[in-house]
Amino acid sequence: MLCNLTSIAIRVGAPRIVPTRGIPYPTGDPSLGLEQERAWRRTLVETALVALSTAVDKPTVFDGTVFDGSDQSDQSDETNGA
Amino acid sequence: MTRVVHYLNQFFTGVGGEDAASTSPARTDGAVGPGRKLQALLGDDFEVVATVSCGDDYAAGEPKAVDEILALVKDAKPDVVVIGPAFSSGRYGLACGRLAAAATQAGLAAVAAMHPDNPGLDEAAGAPVVRSGEAAREMGPSLETLAAAVRKLVAGEDLTDAEGRLGKPARRNRVADENAARRAVALVLARLGGDREATEVPLPNFDQVTPAAPVEDLSQVTVALVSEGALVPAANPDKLESARATRWAHYSVEGRDSLPSGEFISVHGGFSTVAANEDPQRIVPLDVARELESEGAIGRLHGEYLVTAGNGTSVGNAKRFGTEWVADLRKSGVRAAILTAT
Numbered sequence: 001m002l003c004n005l006t007s008i009a010i011r012v013g014a015p016r017i018v019p020t021r022g023i024p025y026p027t028g029d030p031s032l033g034l035e036q037e038r039a040w041r042r043t044l045v046e047t048a049l050v051a052l053s054t055a056v057d058k059p060t061v062f063d064g065t066v067f068d069g070s071d072q073s074d075q076s077d078e079t080n081g082a
Numbered sequence: 083m084t085r086v087v088h089y090l091n092q093f094f095t096g097v098g099g100e101d102a103a104s105t106s107p108a109r110t111d112g113a114v115g116p117g118r119k120l121q122a123l124l125g126d127d128f129e130v131v132a133t134v135s136c137g138d139d140y141a142a143g144e145p146k147a148v149d150e151i152l153a154l155v156k157d158a159k160p161d162v163v164v165i166g167p168a169f170s171s172g173r174y175g176l177a178c179g180r181l182a183a184a185a186t187q188a189g190l191a192a193v194a195a196m197h198p199d200n201p202g203l204d205e206a207a208g209a210p211v212v213r214s215g216e217a218a219r220e221m222g223p224s225l226e227t228l229a230a231a232v233r234k235l236v237a238g239e240d241l242t243d244a245e246g247r248l249g250k251p252a253r254r255n256r257v258a259d260e261n262a263a264r265r266a267v268a269l270v271l272a273r274l275g276g277d278r279e280a281t282e283v284p285l286p287n288f289d290q291v292t293p294a295a296p297v298e299d300l301s302q303v304t305v306a307l308v309s310e311g312a313l314v315p316a317a318n319p320d321k322l323e324s325a326r327a328t329r330w331a332h333y334s335v336e337g338r339d340s341l342p343s344g345e346f347i348s349v350h351g352g353f354s355t356v357a358a359n360e361d362p363q364r365i366v367p368l369d370v371a372r373e374l375e376s377e378g379a380i381g382r383l384h385g386e387y388l389v390t391a392g393n394g395t396s397v398g399n400a401k402r403f404g405t406e407w408v409a410d411l412r413k414s415g416v417r418a419a420i421l422t423a424t
Contacts, residue, residue: 003423015293024353026311026422028364041363042370045420049379052305052418055296 002026002044010059016051017061018044084236086130087160088117089151089181091174095135103173105137107147109154116221120164123229132158141177148180152188155181162236165194167214167224168202175202182209191235195228196248203249204396210235213246289401303417306384308407310392311358311365311424312350313341323391324351330390330403332410335383340369352393353424365422384416392423 001014003026009017020026027041051062092102094115113121113130121130134154141147155163163185168175178194179202185192186209195214196202203211212231214224227246234245240254241247258265265282272280297303314322320331335341341362348358348365358365366387375383388407392400411419 001421001423005423009423013289013291015291020422022357023424024355025357025364026309026424027367027370028357028361030357030360030364037361038363038370041367042373045367045370045374046379048420049300049305049374052420053296053298053300056293058293 002048006061010061013059015056015059016048016054017059018047018051019061019063020044084128084161085159086120086124086128086232087155087158087163088113088120088130088133089155089163089165089178090115090117090133090135091141091168091171091177092135092137093174095133097135097137103137103139105135106140106144107134107136107151107154109134109158116167116225119221119225120229123225124232128232130164131160134158136177138171138173138177142173147177148184151177151181152184155185156188156190160190162232163190163192164228164232165192167195167221167228168197168200169214169218169220169224170197170200170216172201175200176205178202179205179207179209179211182211183207185209193228193231193235193241195224195231198248199398199401201396201398201402204398206249208250210241211248212241213248297418300380300418301378302381304382304384304415305371305380306386306388306411306414306416306419307335307366307368307371307422308388308411308419309366309422310390310395311422312348312391312393313346313358313362313365313387313389314349316345316347318347318349322349322389324349325391325393327391327393327395327403328399330388330406332386332388334386335368336385338368339372341366350391350393350424352391365424367420367422371420384411384414 001009001016002018002020003009004020004023006017006019021029027044029037029040032040047062092098092105096115097105110133114133117130117133134151136147136151165181166178168178175196178196182192182194183206193210193212194206195212197214197216212227214227231241231245234241269280312322312324314331315333322329322331343360343362346362348355363369371383374380390403
């Protein structure tokens with residue numbers, strides 16, 4: 001599940017959660033240029049594929065950090081408040 | 083003597099099965115079918131003076147049905163309106179929930195009975211509904227619960243969990259014995275004493291979902307895109323609702339590498355859809371999913387995406403959509419789904 005409101009996703013028990021940057025555009029970010037936005041979307045869907053291939057026993061957030069280093073996590077922290 | 087008017091569907095009044103589902107509302111004197119058992123359980127202080135019946139299709143599908151049913155109920159001058167039990171029957175449950183709401187709204191004492199999963203529970207809008215079994219084989223115990231609730235209601239008492247009360251009761255103002263500070267301290271002490279249930283603000287319960295096992299090799303399976311972002315073809319051919327959705331839709335992505343702006347729009351009523359309409363990929367990421375398919379990261383992308391509007395959707399409907407989506411995707415051989423949520 002790709003969504004911005006991860007706290008709600010956790011509370012309702014969604015097993016595999018990928019955080020996104022804004023409520024109205026789960027797989028986008030209008031503040032980016034076209035190519036950058038597409039790359040961000042690809043990162044999200046790739047992270048979703050990682051999540052689908054990973055065993056979980058409770059709601060688990062896949063924010064990319066565990067798999068690709070810390071760069072994306074820093075980015076999303078900056079923009080999550082938007 | 084307390085006058086009871088009982089509502090049942092066409093099946094339980096013996097009018098007929100699906101062939102009679104479009105029957106319009108009708109009233110007969112006295113108790114009919116399960117009403118006789120209800121009469122026996124209620125005893126001599128109560129009299130089932132009339133039974134109102136309606137076909138399930140008519141009751142659930144005809145906008146004026148609830149008014150017609152209520153008019154027939156009122157004509158019989160009830161002290162209390164007893165509705166169902168509807169068990170887990172959807173159309174019957176909708177009719178029962180709507181009648182409970184309408185009768186309560188009209189100032190009548192009313193109580194319905196249905197299974198907690200019945201979508202009709204949401205229609206009751208806070209009017210009294212008590213628990214019934216899942217199917218008619220549980221008629222006996224369900225009627226016992228209902229009869230006990232009728233007694234309480236007629237006595238002017240509130241129905242609680244102990245009477246099988248379902249849904250969210252209407253809020254009523256009352257003067258508490260102690261002020262908020264004392265009550266809060268009492269709750270803290272109760273919690274420290276090991277009581278983890280006591281609360282003045284019960285929160286809704288969500289099901290526990292057991293996570294599905296991981297997919298071993300995504301390059302060998304079909305993956306689907308699904309969304310609650312209400313992305314539909316621009317004409318919204320299935321009339322997907324923008325809020326409180328009662329249905330979902332599915333649209334082909336066969337032969338498409340992206341969902342063009344202008345051809346697809348979001349009809350979601352819970353956020354600004356400007357960004358989604360500029361680029362529908364912001365809701366359903368078809369472009370990159372197609373890319374990952376052509377690179378072999380996933381075996382195949384499912385030929386359509388499934389969609390509803392997640393905006394004030396009842397938990398009951400959301401649960402139904404989930405069940406129906408899983409059945410639909412399984413039938414199509416899909417092994418995994420990516421859900422985008424707004």
